[in-house]
Amino acid sequence: MSTAHTKGNQMTTNSKIAKIAGTTSMKSYREALNDAIREEMRRDPTVIVLGEEVSGGAGCDGQDDAYGGVFGVTKGLMPEFGRERVIDTPISEAAIIGAAAGAANNGLRPIAELMFFDFIGVSFDQIFNQAAKFRYMFGGKSKTPMVIRGTVGAGWRAGAQHSSMLHSVVTHIAGLKVVMPSNAYDAKGLMVQAIRDEDPVIFLEHKVMYNNECEVPDEQYAIPFGEAAFPRQGKDVTIVAISNMVTHAIAAADILAEEGITCDVIDPRTVSPLDDEAILESVEVTGRLVVVDEGNPRCGLASDIAGIVAEKGFHSLKAPIRTVTAPHTPVPFAPALEDAYVPNVDKVLAAVRDVLGA
């Protein structure tokens, strides 16, 4: 985690990386991820991709690479790298994750796709009892450089079994790194880091963000884990948000700015490791904290961050901490209910006004 903390670490304002990188292009979250994986595969022959429909069309009469992942993130990789390195698998999540973990211990850098992260359930043992524990349990002698990709979140009317967040579940597990980019720029840099990382990385892409675009450097760059970004800076209230909730936090901050209320919006980008120092430093200035998270409230990221600040930053606080989360239910299918389920700008605004006593 960053000790000396410098602000301004985000997108075009993050100059350190943008300057090194030279030219940039408008890229979607999807394209940025595709770029990151493709370039790493060119650079390092030990990087492989495996999962269901990562190419698509296997054994069929029609087109190869028919899907390139159901969200198109790995499109075009199979034609370039072949089926040896872009591997369509049977529907066998435990075997997919296990193969990735075993290969990672034997010279490969697998990127395993779980498609919808809800499918973690079928493969959970291979993740939390196996991959996550090897390094520690084997006395530091084992390396498991693997990435597990999956799409998370509500918003697509996909119903209870295709819309979970579950980031708090994996964050709870020691030995896993958990990455949740909120924009295309971070998606690319964090994916590069995830592939180069020596530990198992859970890489969670929010399904409503695949088409979101921003300027992305054309060159490869790695964003270190455990360093938050600051999409908005302010002194009145700290808003910590993750993944797609960053979008709502920024929108709320912009509305409040017009009223003269400035918000420090912090996007931790990785929830394990977590840049708790950035959050504590900000709360030292603002004295007020709102945490926005799409996950369920109990034992979740929002209560975790609130707990860290209550423990380590209590004396800076001028008001009780507020969390904005989904309710403690599965994700409902009906649009009317799903829209009410997911935290939105209005809920963030209400929480900010609440901590301000306004």
Add this chain to the structure above:
Amino acid sequence: MPYQEEFLLRAYRSMKTIREFEERCIKEFMGGNVPGFVHASNGQEAIAVAACIDLSDSDIIGSTHRGHGHCIAKGCDVGGMMKEIMGRSSGLCKGKGGSMHIADIDKGMLGANAIVGGGPPLVNGAALAAKTLGTTNVALSFNGDGSANQGTTMEAMNMAVVLQLPHIFIYENNGYAEGTAANYGLGCDSLTDRNAGFGMPSECIDGNDFFATYEAIKVATQRARDGGGPTSIEAKCVRFDGHFIGDPQLYRGKDEIKNARKDQDCLKIFRDRVIKEGWLKAAAMNAIDKEIMVEIEKAVADGLAAPHPDPATDLLSDVYCSY
């Protein structure tokens, strides 16, 4: 005549209802009236109906993501289904489930399932309950060629044999798991042979032939009711549309669907057979067609007119505790 006229008309009505329901779902989805992910089962109607037509409400089925046909065949209310798929509060699951999680416990329909391989272990449980409670109820799981490769499915098959559960594993082999060929995902040449290896009777039939499918499942169901344990039945069939509605299906061969609709349409095959054998008159089936059109039209109109759930009351209902 080997079949009662009433039975044949019921079978036809059920298959045709599924066909019209699915085709209408596709249309309504394209028109923006059905949200989310929808997997239509048109083309595969004969299997659902052959499997469920003799079951009572206390016999249990477990379905898949492609579950509309199984629901209709098991007697779920078509109006309630359409409302559910449209996310309305008067739907079968109050709009909380949707197409991929549609269920009707009162009808012995344990649920569609958006987790591939989620169903078979649950259906073992229903079968275990029947066995333990000493009823003669049976349980059927619907499975795909793709879901055959899921560990949960294989564990359930082995346990069903070990415990001699009254569970019929029906495999709808439509040749595809999403955009992957069935014979790519299956490492063996024959799913039926693989399933026999678990130690249960295992049969492969033409799922486009209602009668062949019905006869095979009837034997399996009777064996299960008599305490003879599980059976696997692989029914070869055709998926007439995409994996999901809107799937461009680039992976399918040229003219593949067109030819299948022409030569492998289970409804056409049924009609031709019953007419040729002199078991049913075309007019009787045409009359049913008309009734079904009216029923589906009404289901859609009622669905579109039905109220949406109210977040103030419905978001936090059916939970034991809210925070």
